[in-house]
Amino acid sequence: MTTEISTAAGLDARTTALDREYVFHSWSAQAALDLPVIAGGAGTEVWDHAGNRYLDFASQLVNVNIGHQHPAVVKAIQEQAELLATIGPATANLTRGLAAQRILSKAPAAFRKVFFTNGGADANENAIRMARLHTGRDTVLSTYRSYHGNTGAAIVATGDWRRMPNQYARGHVHFFGPYLYRSEFWATTPEEESDRALRHLERVIQSEGPATVAAILLESVPGTAGILVPPPGYLAGVRALCDRYGIILILDEVMCGFGRTGRWFAFQGYDVVPDLITFAKGVNSGYVPVGGVIISDAISATFDDRVFPGGLTYSGHPLAAASIVASISAMEDEGIVENARRVGAEVIGPGLRALADRHPLIGEVRGEGVFWAMELVKDPETREPVGADVIGKLKTAVTSRGLMPFTADNRIHVVPPCVVTDDEASRALAIYDEGLTSVEAGH
Template sequence: MSTQQPDPQAGAAVKAADRAHVFHSWSAQGLVDPLAVAGAEGSYFWDYDGNRYLDFSSQLVNTNIGHQHPKVVAAVQEQAARLCTIAPGFAVDVRSEAARLIAERTPGDLDKVFFTNGGAEAVENAVRMARLHTGRTKVLSAYRSYHGATAAAINLTGDPRRWPSDTASAGVVHFWGPYLYRSHFHATTEEQECERALAHLEEVVAFEGPQTVAAIILETIVGTAGILVPPAGYLAGVREICDRYGIVFVLDEVMAGFGRTGEWFAADHWRVTPDLLTFAKGVNSGYVPLGGVAISAEIAATFDRRPYPGGLTYSGHPLACASAVATINAMAEEGIVENAARIGESVLGPGLRELAERHPSVGEVRGLGVFWALELVKDRVTREPLVPYNASGEAAAPMGAFAAACKKAGLWPFVNMNRTHVVPPCTVTEAEAKEGLAALDEALTVADRYTV
């Protein structure tokens, strides 16, 4: 693995320039202290001080193919030499090929692709398509969800990042999805949780007026809000509700798609086909911004003679599409989706469950492929979270201490509220996964100090 010699002076200059001019997302600008990154390769990245980190966050759960994959880097370079950019209205080989490769892997008849620059824009356009297709306005989404930070997407989002921007006028209605560990429905089994969650959703539809509901949008596996794997039968039940009332079913696969769960799309685990499927992140591991909506034949036909009122200057950008083509082909040729499934089944799943047996701070382990969460608690019996919901400042100190311990052990974690998400690249090796588990083992001893 190529790393450069430590150069703290260069790192200090990078950080100083950042603090002088860069406005960071989701941050109090005077308190943010970003790590100056010097480089990355595979499952690792490193700073200017010579510290190397095993990336168990995949950055923002998007570097599915790892950092600096040579085939993807080469594809971007080759495309840049041939055609850097062209407007969306032209037919371009690399854009058509990216769409074909995506459509080849999406479930059912989702054979048309509208390209965006990322996941939030994909959600925005999926909602617009659903509303225009149905002539209805309301969209239902789960409280435990994240769909993006643009106008409609942030209103659809259920987690607290919605609160400062919630206009309460975007035609969005939230409902409770299944989450047995903290069941809203007083369920004690997966079957009960599924049955009661579906009954709740159908009741929300009934009380809102089915004729007013354009779409139900779900993350196939809830990502940032907890890596919540739906119980068997739930997604099929939502599909049936949508079919019965003429509601468009949208699956958000921005985080779960392209190998993350050990299948090309998480929907493949339950053999459910939505009407619209949003994607981004893993489609090209974020090497160049890209997202999109995969569209069913019926909804695509709505716009055969009726113009679709939406577009982006960089829709299907050639550099982004080239990186997607190279990513999808490399994933297929190198068995990367299969690797994610194998690592999850044989290393991460068993390893995390073994950690849970030894650490009282671990309340639950859940996940698939390379998409896992440890829910950290103060008390296993009461299931009191290690930190309160949406905690900040001193109240969030236990999770801060845990995260610091991870980094000290050479592991970069993905921490959200009272959870740590175990989300390495889909290319992670067995040795790297075990290295990460060892670092987590060490850091969990810090979390254990805050248990009762």
């Protein structure tokens, strides 16, 4: 027993040493990193070599929708690897075709083509390219509170601080989307926020010149920016503005798609149909890197007799395609999307609201499905955000109690896999409760 523990501890130490010596991490100052070791996972849990287990309420980067190591998806990847491990994009492949067919079965009827990419950033990159070529216009509008990826146009479309050191693309303009808790429009109701945000957007379109605007790019439900559930009428209003001015509407479903909101696509709850849909993450839970653009018939037809000037070596990779087919089938067969909707409505949402009633640190709770955020404030009246020190203490408190959290700015995002059970959600809520109590007590 002592030898096993010593060996496990040694593996954790060796993993950390190798990582610090050789791996360069994203969005980080390298010298200050102190990262958790993950050796394995199953369902909603991950663990290190020493056997310390954690509820994964980050879903890694909000992408392990089907949970860790789902046997059907793992088996599909293994079987495809034995049959054909890779093939170039300029070929027809059965598994790739089946993957596109399964994705389109969840999209509105006006969509009949899928362009595969390697992830969400290049999905947004290519959707922007399609919109510009289809319209002959250049400008792309997106919100300040957004994240669309870290490639050339996708990062400039992003609204947060990560855009600023990466401004290499042209033709991007930002506007404020709705966010009633911190309204830019002096709104006091969701309806006011929606109406005033739409008026603001229309004025931006008019001021930029409608004939110059190719696309409006929005996350259907902004994720990293704070799980900003759109108010009534907002997305439908954006659709109406796009129709009025001949603008392409791109909805980014990279984080919020494939079950995360309790629907196959988040936009399906908001009376809107876009022109292009981008996806990644939940389509196969990140088991193999993949993303893509779901293309409406009208835009697809633009390239029937005109070359689309974009491509990727690994577009429609067969291992990724196999994982998509298996993932969507498993989600259908096991009612995983329905589970996300029910757990969110019956357990997570009520539980978080109960925490907000007990803890003055929580200024607002918002979300749906398994896509929630607790916004933490110093004072409920002024709504002044807590600092990084408070978030750091809370992160330490919940991690030490066996939960892996997702933190962003002054928020804790509650984003477990869509397969989370009632008991696991309740266990997590108890850990958040203990962590908040500890931080509020100054421990």
